[in-house]
Amino acid sequence: MGAMPLEDGSQEPEAARLALRVDHLSFHYGTALAVDDLSLTVPAGTIAGLIGPNGSGKTTTLRLITGILEGKHGSIDIQGIRLRDDPVEAKRRFAFAPDAPSGFDHLTVQEYLDLYAALQSADPEYGARASNLLGVMDLQPHANRLLGKLSHGTRRKVSIVAAIALVRPLLLLDEATSALDPESVVVLESLLRNAVRYGCGAVIATQDIYFAERTCDLIFMLAHGRLKASGSPDELRRTFDASDLRDAFMKATGLTHVLEGIDDVLAPPD
Amino acid sequence: MTSWLLLTDVERRRVSRVAVRLARANPLLVPAAVAVVVGVMWLAIKAGAGAAILAVFLPSGLSAVLAMILLGGVLVGLGLAAAAPRFEGLDPQIRTVPIAPLPAYLGTTALPLTIAWLIFAIPVFDFGTSLFRTIQVPAPDAWAGLLMLTQLIACVTGAAIMEILRARPSRRALLGAIPLLLALGLPAVAAPLTSAPAWSWLAALLPHGLGKSSHAAVAPIVVPSIATSLLGVLAVGALAAAAWTATATLPGRAPAGSEHVRSRRIPRRLTLAMGTWLILTAVRDSRVRVVFLLSLVSGAGMITATALLAGRSAAALAPLAAILLVQFAAGAPLALSSDLAQGRWLWRSIPPTGRRVGLSWWIVIGTITAAISLVVVAPVFAVMPLDAYPFVLGALVMAAPIPAAVGRLLPFRHDALTRQLGLLALQLVFFLGALGIAELIAQRFALQAAPLVVLVGVLALTAAICSRAPWREA
Numbered sequence: 001m002g003a004m005p006l007e008d009g010s011q012e013p014e015a016a017r018l019a020l021r022v023d024h025l026s027f028h029y030g031t032a033l034a035v036d037d038l039s040l041t042v043p044a045g046t047i048a049g050l051i052g053p054n055g056s057g058k059t060t061t062l063r064l065i066t067g068i069l070e071g072k073h074g075s076i077d078i079q080g081i082r083l084r085d086d087p088v089e090a091k092r093r094f095a096f097a098p099d100a101p102s103g104f105d106h107l108t109v110q111e112y113l114d115l116y117a118a119l120q121s122a123d124p125e126y127g128a129r130a131s132n133l134l135g136v137m138d139l140q141p142h143a144n145r146l147l148g149k150l151s152h153g154t155r156r157k158v159s160i161v162a163a164i165a166l167v168r169p170l171l172l173l174d175e176a177t178s179a180l181d182p183e184s185v186v187v188l189e190s191l192l193r194n195a196v197r198y199g200c201g202a203v204i205a206t207q208d209i210y211f212a213e214r215t216c217d218l219i220f221m222l223a224h225g226r227l228k229a230s231g232s233p234d235e236l237r238r239t240f241d242a243s244d245l246r247d248a249f250m251k252a253t254g255l256t257h258v259l260e261g262i263d264d265v266l267a268p269p270d
Numbered sequence: 271m272t273s274w275l276l277l278t279d280v281e282r283r284r285v286s287r288v289a290v291r292l293a294r295a296n297p298l299l300v301p302a303a304v305a306v307v308v309g310v311m312w313l314a315i316k317a318g319a320g321a322a323i324l325a326v327f328l329p330s331g332l333s334a335v336l337a338m339i340l341l342g343g344v345l346v347g348l349g350l351a352a353a354a355p356r357f358e359g360l361d362p363q364i365r366t367v368p369i370a371p372l373p374a375y376l377g378t379t380a381l382p383l384t385i386a387w388l389i390f391a392i393p394v395f396d397f398g399t400s401l402f403r404t405i406q407v408p409a410p411d412a413w414a415g416l417l418m419l420t421q422l423i424a425c426v427t428g429a430a431i432m433e434i435l436r437a438r439p440s441r442r443a444l445l446g447a448i449p450l451l452l453a454l455g456l457p458a459v460a461a462p463l464t465s466a467p468a469w470s471w472l473a474a475l476l477p478h479g480l481g482k483s484s485h486a487a488v489a490p491i492v493v494p495s496i497a498t499s500l501l502g503v504l505a506v507g508a509l510a511a512a513a514w515t516a517t518a519t520l521p522g523r524a525p526a527g528s529e530h531v532r533s534r535r536i537p538r539r540l541t542l543a544m545g546t547w548l549i550l551t552a553v554r555d556s557r558v559r560v561v562f563l564l565s566l567v568s569g570a571g572m573i574t575a576t577a578l579l580a581g582r583s584a585a586a587l588a589p590l591a592a593i594l595l596v597q598f599a600a601g602a603p604l605a606l607s608s609d610l611a612q613g614r615w616l617w618r619s620i621p622p623t624g625r626r627v628g629l630s631w632w633i634v635i636g637t638i639t640a641a642i643s644l645v646v647v648a649p650v651f652a653v654m655p656l657d658a659y660p661f662v663l664g665a666l667v668m669a670a671p672i673p674a675a676v677g678r679l680l681p682f683r684h685d686a687l688t689r690q691l692g693l694l695a696l697q698l699v700f701f702l703g704a705l706g707i708a709e710l711i712a713q714r715f716a717l718q719a720a721p722l723v724v725l726v727g728v729l730a731l732t733a734a735i736c737s738r739a740p741w742r743e744a
Contacts, residue, residue: 105612146531
C-alpha cells in the first residue's frame, strides 16, 4: 500500500497513515499474563481482525487500546498520537463498541445516542447519521424503548450504531458479530466496507472465523496473549497450507490436537 | 447441604472473598476495621449511659429512647430489604435450577439478612446493657438482650413492609402501605387524648415505669416479669416473621410499565449530560423511587413521634431525626454509583479525562443528594427549634458529597447485600467522623469556625476521591 498524497502534493507522514500501531504491549491481571509482548499495525482504510480462542487476549487488547485498562509496558499510537502522552487527543480518533455494553439501562435508545454524542463531542451531523443507521439496522421501532428492556442482540446493535455514526479514523468492535442476527451481520459487513472506503481503519475482535475471512483485509491470530500469525486471509492460507482460514487458525494456534479423540469424549466408560 | 443453606453459603463465600481481597490489597484495612468495631462498641456504651439521663429525668424519656431504637430498626429493615439481592439477583443459569420459593427466599434473603441484622444489633445490646445498668434495673443483661430482640423484630417489620411494596409495585399498593407505616405512629397520636405519654404501650414491655408515670421527674422503676415481656416480644416477632415470609414468597405481579417512554433531550455539556442521565435513572429506576418515597413517609412518621414527645425531648430529638433522615435519603444517590460503574467502559474510553468525569460525578451526586435531603428533612424543620437550624443545614451540606465519594471508592451493587451493608456503614462512618472531628477541633482549639473548616475539608476530600479514585467494577 503506497503513501497517500495530500492535497498540497506532499506525502502524508508515515505515522498518520497508520490507523493504529501497537508496540510490545504487555498486560497482567494480577499474576496472570493476558497480553504478552504484542505488536501490530493497522493501516488506514483496512479492516483488521483479531481472532483467537477464549482468553487469548483479544478483549484485553481492545480495552488497552481504548484506555479502559492502562498498561505499563509497550505503547499504543492512534493515528500517530500516543495514547499515554495525549489520551484526550488519541481518544478523539476512535470509536468503540464493547462486547457486552452495560449500564445506562434507564435511558431510551435515542437518549443513549444523545448522551454518547455529548460525551464524545460528536459533530453536529452525528444525529442524522445515527438516525439513518437506526433505520438500516431495523432499530427505529426501538428508539423510545429503555436500553434495559432490550434483548442482548438489540442492545449490541445500538452500541454498534453509536460507534459507527461517529465516523472516527479508527473503529474498534469487540466480539463484532456476537448475538447479532444473520441479517444484521450482513448489514454490519457492508457498513464496515463503507467505513473503510472513507479512510477509516477498523479493528474487530471476533470468534466468527468465517465472518473474519469474508470481511477482514488483515488477520491477527492470538493465543495465550501472544501473536501467533498475521497477514491477509490469502497469505495465511498459503503460509499454513490450509484450505480455509479456520484450518490455518487451528494450525497457527496449535489447536489441532483438540480434535484428536473428541469422538470418544461422550462415550460410556468400558 | 440443603439448597437454602447452599445459597447462603454462596453469600458467605462472596463476603470472604471480598474481605480477603481487600485485606491483601491494603493490610491497613484490617486494623482500621478492628478500630471501627471497637469504636462503635465504645460509642454504644457511652450513648447508653447518656440515654439513661434522658430516660430518668425527662417525662417519657425511656419511651423516646425506645421509640428511636424501634424506628431506626424499621428504617434499617426497609432499607436492607429494598437493597436485598433475593433470588433474582443470582446468575441466570443458577435461577433455572428447580428450587421452591421458600428455600430460595430463605437462602438468599432471610438468613443473610438476619445474620447481618444480628451483627448490627450487637451495638444495641451494648447500648441496652449500659442504659439498664445506669438506671439500676435488675438483670440488665437480660433486658438488653430483649431490647436487641425488639430491634431485630422492628427490622423484620420494616422488611415486611418493603416486601409489600416490592411484590406489588403499583401506585395503589404504595398508597395502601402508607397507612400501614403511619400506624406505627398511632400510639403517639392517641397519647394526648388519654393523657398517657407517647409510646407508653411500648415502654410497658420494658422494666422502667416512666410510661405509666409521665409527670414524675424521677420515675419509680417498675419491673414486670421478664418472662411475660419476652413472650410478648416473641409473639410479635413470630407475627412479623410470618408476615415477612408470606409477602416475600407469595407470587407477585410482574412490574407494570410501558416498554416505550418519551425520550428526553440530553444536553451537550459533560456535567449537564451526566446530571440528566442520573436524574432520568433516579426517576425511572423503581428501586431508587421506593427509597425516596420511604424516606418521605418515614420522615412524616418521625415528625409525628417527635412532635408528640414531651417538651424538651422533642427539641433534642428533632435534629437527630433530621440527621438520620439525611443518612437514609442518601441511600438513593449512593445506589446510582452502580450505574456509573457499569458504564465504566464508556467513561474510560471517552475523550474527557477521568478527573473531569469524576468531578462531574461529584457535582451531580452532591446536588441530587442535597436536593433529596432538603425535601425529606423539610417537614422536620417545622418542629425544630430555630437554634438547631444552622446545625442541621450544616450537617446536610456536609452529608451531600459523601455518597459521591463512597460510591466512587466502592460502587453500589444491587445484587450484593454485603457490599450494600459495607457502603451504608462506610457512609455513616464518614459522616460521623466528620462531625466528630468538627467537635474535637471546636473543643480542643476553642475554634468557633471549626464546623466550617471541617465542611471545607469534607468538600475537598470528597472531590479529590471522586476525581482520583480508581475505577472499580459494580
